Amino acid sequence: MSSFKRVVSGLLGSFALVSLLTPADALTVTNRDDKEHKLTVIEGELKKDHVLKAAGVLENLCIKGCVVRLNDSENDEYELDGTEVVSIEDGYLYYDEQPEAPPGAAPKPQ
Secondary structure, eight states: OOHHHHHHHHHHHHHHHHHHHSOSSOOEEEEOSSSOEEEEEEETTEEEEEEEOTTOEEOOOOSSOEEEEETTOTTSEEEEOSOOEEEEETTEEEEOOOOOOOTTOOOOOO
8 A cells, every 4th residue: 555545534534523422412502592692601611601692502511511691690500411402582581392213223321
């Protein structure tokens, strides 16, 4: 095998490994309001602010669970596992409905 093919093969293998390590079930937030919202995501000691524009989506926010605060309000804090798909509607966070599984398929664990 030529050195070029070995390099390409190694790069493809590395890409495949990285894609396997990417979180498939991490928190996703969609803003269904017509105005932007500030989200503060708190994971342990780490705290990160995001501005989610109207109709915007934030993906892969946390994997092992976090607290999400809307618009700096301690009254609007949500403790999440990190695997949810949620939406902001009328300034509140709601769980999105999970699509129905095909007949005979095992339901996706929550």
